[in-house]
Amino acid sequence: MLEVIGLDSGQEAAYFVLLDGAPLRWEELVGRSGLEPEAARGALTRLEERGLVARLAGQPARWTTLPPEHAIEVLLLARERDIRRVRGLAQRLGEKHRAARIGQGSAALVEVINGPEAVARCGQQVFTSAAREVRGIDAPPYAQAADGTSVNSSANLASRGVRSRFIHGRENLTLPGTINRIERDIAHGEEVRVLPRAPMKLILADDQAGLVPLVATPEVLDSAILVRPSSLLDALSELFETLWQQAQPYILDDAGPLPDGDGPTSDERRILSLLAVGLSDEAIARQLGLGLRTVQRRVRALLERLGASSRFQAGVLAADRGWWRPRE
Incomplete structure (x- = not known):
């Protein structure tokens, strides 16, 4: 997670161990983090360079974390500045690239x-x-x-x-x-x-x-x-x-529940949406993970409830009743 501020997995593991308790000696960090000794030493060096931990005065040497909300914020701001500079460079390079291409002709x-x-x-x-x-x-x-x-x-x-x-x-x-x-x-x-x-x-x-x-x-x-x-x-x-x-x-229904409680179920609303774009019963069954006969039965029931004689008419009548409508 912390690779965005320049830490690898071992350095991140060492940082989290140091966050969990009192200041630690190098040897204690090795034991608690499971890192190899040289990897732990390198992690401490990197964390100190990034301003995430500090070495306490005195002997033996011990390391402690600095307040993460401040230390990490400083690193994120620096990374954002770097990203803005690179984006600016990319824009200039893109303009240069386009200008060179135009000079080479239509090819x-x-x-x-x-x-x-x-x-x-x-x-x-x-x-x-x-x-x-x-x-x-x-x-x-x-x-x-x-x-x-x-x-x-x-x-x-x-x-x-x-x-x-x-x-x-x-x-x-x-x-x-x-x-x-x-x-x-x-x-x-x-x-x-x-x-x-x-x-x-x-x-x-x-x-x-x-x-x-x-x-x-x-x-x-x-x-x-x-x-x-x-x-x-x-x-x-x-x-x-x-x-x-x-x-x-293609409309995702956003009608919400109907006050009279006589509206379609969520599955029926999805069926109405798919009917509206012309899908067959077989295609609707595949997309919704339902059996063909189940879809056919629900389509027939919808047409009967709406008093529709065709699938197209069902869509029109459903919209008129507020069963199905586009997002605002």
Whole structure:
């Protein structure tokens, strides 16, 4: 946990032992921490350098911790200053890089990324580079680095206040686990819409970068094109906005309990949400982990309660009754 202030696991273990009690001699720290003697000596040196512990006067030498709330805060402020300086340098280097690319001609505006590992890393960089908004069309295959790191949006964007908008094809919603993942992303603030069919896979970061698959199988994303500011990037942005206007919002119900107590259960509300984007009973059963007959029975019961003759009409009537509505 304390690696953020420059401590390794052994130094952290020594620090926690010193926090727990009275000042300790070097030999006592070795016995209580389980560290090798040289490792314990090195840990004391590092902790003293970082201002976390102090050596008391007198013999034998003993070490004690300084107030953590002050000592750690000083180190965090220093780390924040370092991060700000590096960010400033990264901005200047990025401007220099873009200027050099423009000078090389139009070929520098498009870069081919080869290999699943490189595509995954590039995708993650596109996500983390966004300062205002990430937009995308979500479709398999999904890039994944060799260490298992997946390219995703909500985990990287929610804490930075970056807007996130994604379009899904209806067929994508039938894949195992997709609905749960989408609902987690929506809970983090992502906006999601659904089309009958996603025409392509796409990631856009602000107006600065776009990533489009070049060669892919249903399971593996082998290569992609990284597009920098250009007419091509503008066209991809316009394509996304056109599709966004055509797509139907995927709504997480936020209606709350109904005063008359005659509203649907939470499972029934989820079924209504999935009906609204056109999923079949079989796909709903897979996504919710229910049996097909259970879903069919609940759909029939919902239609009867609403007096609806079709699934579409059921959605309209459910919204009219306040059973199902979008977030404000």
